[in-house]
Amino acid sequence: MSSQTQLRLILYEFSRKFQTKLSTQKLHSFVTKSRLARDPFFATQLVRLYAQNDDLASARKLFDVFPDRSVFLWNSVIRAYAKAHQFSTAFSLFSQMLSSDRRPDNFTYACLARGFSESFDTDGLRCIHGIAMVSGHGFDQICGSAIVKAYSKAGHISEASKLFLSIPDPDVALWNVMISGYECCGIWDKGINMFNLMQHRGNLPNCYTMVALATCLIDPSLLHIAWSVHGFCLKINLDTHSYVGCALVNMYSRCRCIASARSVYNSISGPDLVACSSLITGYSRCGNHKEALYLFNELRVSGKKPDCVLVAIVLGSCAELSDSVYGKEVHGYAIRLGLEFDIKVHSALIDMYSKCGVLDSAINLFEGIPEKNIVSFNSVILGLGLNGFASTVFEKFTEMLEMGLKPDEATFAALLCTCCHSGLLYKGQEIFERMKFEFGIEPKTEHYVYLVKLMGMAGKLEEAFEFVMSLRKPIDSGILGALLSCCEVHENTQLAEVVAEKILENGEERGRSVYKVMLSNVYARYGRWDEVERLRDGISESFGGKLPGISWF
DNA sequence: TTAGGGTTAG
Known part of the structure; x- marks a missing residue:
């Protein structure tokens, strides 16, 4: 092996092992002085490493003075700008590339598609799709997957699907992108169809596939499908994979099946911040705020550093529990982490203090916001x-x-x-x-709910009813529920029966018992115990029973 | 003789 080849290998290993800003600078300075100073491979590696360490200026400096720019080098610098969301620079570099002696390849178009997608520029995306087609890269797997992803992220699922179907023999990555695309657009059943079709065509699902699939399932009505997806992950030994595990935790928590979310979380070895955040968010979403706070405490003790969004969610749980004592602790913790000036944390603090009745602190925080x-x-x-x-x-x-x-x-x-x-x-x-x-x-629903409550509480029940009936059908159960609660307050049994009937007609399982209890309360006031019994029996049968309250007195 | 497209939470 020649000494030059040995040097290449050593430097390549160095660039793979050490990826910090300092080691990148050291590598750069060494390469510049060595016989490899004009080697486009190392130039590409250095641009990638600089970009990874958020040092675009050094990447650009290197690129600008480099004499023999390979397609790799062009792509790495375009990608660096696209990833840093400096889209106009990325596109102007592409224009420069077109007038150079290098032709863009499939990866160049993939980078640009990503850039247009992230800058929400669908016209630009269509344009780059057209250029890629003309240059012969339109049906390529790499370029195609990036464009399919970009179209679906922009909500143009039919364009994404049309392109996907035109690419012969798609690889697993392309199938995964298409499944994710349906997930982006909320079409979970098409995602499942794609999943079945890919296996039928002989493609084995991988961790990306399972993440895409689990991410599709976001509603309690899809719990039975969620179980099948989890079962499939167990079968192919992917349930403990860190990304898949997180996706499953999130899937179960969005399906309001927090016990299963916890069980998956417990099976992940060394759960990271994302896994823990997913479960905390799940507990908070399901209204189990005490468990959310308990888990947050465990996370703090374990030394993991929560980010702004997690701190804001936890403050939301404190607000729901009216726990200003723990809320203050989280406030102090946010200050120590340097997160208190983040707008999400700041707003969550104002919200927490005001919901806990500590209005002075809420106002002081608000007045302290400079912008x-x-x-x-x-x-x-x-x-x-x-x-x-x-x-x-x-x-x-x-x-x-x-x-x-x-x-x-x-x-x-x-x-x-x-x-x-x-x-x-x-x-x-x-x-x-x-x-x-x-x-x-x-x-939106919440605005109608407030307006109906305003009318109903002021005793204008008939007016509120007429207003609700004038809304577009089907009428949201939340709006009808607001009216029902007003009927309960004003003891209007006749209207309560009509409204309750309309809610039950909506046929939603969730919340049925709440409305039945409201109606039974109205009957109870008038001593209509037979009706009360009928409704209460119905609640135990259909809802597995609502836990009766116990008085401490 | 090496590099680049597709993953997780709120």
Whole structure:
């Protein structure tokens, strides 16, 4: 073996083993002084390593002075800019490449497709797809998988599917991208079909396939399919794979089957921050906030560093439990981690303090934000509203508008919630109209719920009923439930029966018992015990029984 | 003689 070959091998091993910023600089300086200074392979490695260490300036400096740029080198620098979200530079480098003596290859188009996808530029994506087709790379697996992924991420699933079907003999990666694509667009059944088809065509699913499939299943009604997916993972020994395990934990928690999520989590050896975050989020999503906090504590003790989103979720659990003592501890912890100025953490802190009734701390935090945005305003408006400070809420709303901030759905939900808490029917109706006509925001279920509650609580039950009936069918059970709760308060049995019937017609299992209890409470007030018994029996049969409350007194 | 497309949470 020649000394030059030996040197190549040694340096290549070095570049693989040591990937820090410092070792990259050392490698660069060594290569520059060696006989390999003009070697495009090492130049490519160095660009990749610099980019990996967020040092685009050094990568670019190297690229700019490099005399003989290979396609690899062009691709690595284009990829570096695309990954750093500096899309215009990536595309201008592509233009320069077109006028150089190197022709773009399948990987070049794959990088560009990713760039257009991440910059939400569908026209650009279609354009690069066209150029790739003309240059003969359109049906390539590498280029094709990147374009299929980009189309599906942009929601253009039919274009993604059309391209996928036109590529002869797709490899496993391409199948995986297509399954993920259906997942992105919420078409889980097509994802499952693809999964069956890929096996039928002789392709063995791998960890990527199982992650894509598990990610499709996001609703309790899909739990039976979730079990099959988990079963398949067990069969091919992928259930303990770290990414697959996390995807399964998340799948079960979104299917509201937290016991199975926990069981998968327990089977992962050395669960990482993502696995732990998935389970904490699952507990929080299922309303088991105490367990979420307990697990967060375990995570802290284990030395893992939570990120901003996890801290915000945990603060949400503190808010739900009205646990300001633990909330303050998390606040202190966030300060120690340097996360307190993150907008998500900051807003979650305002939300936590206001829901725990510690309004002074919430307001102090809000006033301390140097650059207030819509999220921080929404948090403080909701906090003040929940604590009954309606006039201050509308002052903050005016302040927000004067600052030129555009209110969103959450702002109006918080304003309507304020009106509900303070019984401001006409103000609420005015806000609802302004949301629709002045700000062009289409009302969602929660806005309707607040408006119906406002009307119902003010005793305008008939008006509320007419309003609800005028909505597009099927009417959401949450909106009908809001009206039913008002019927319960105003002891209007006749209307309660009509509304409850409409809710039961919706045929949703979840929440049925809650509405039946509401109706039975109305019957009980009038001593209609036969009706009460019928409803309560129905609850035990259909819902496995609602746990009866126990009084401490 | 080596490099590049497709994975996990909120």
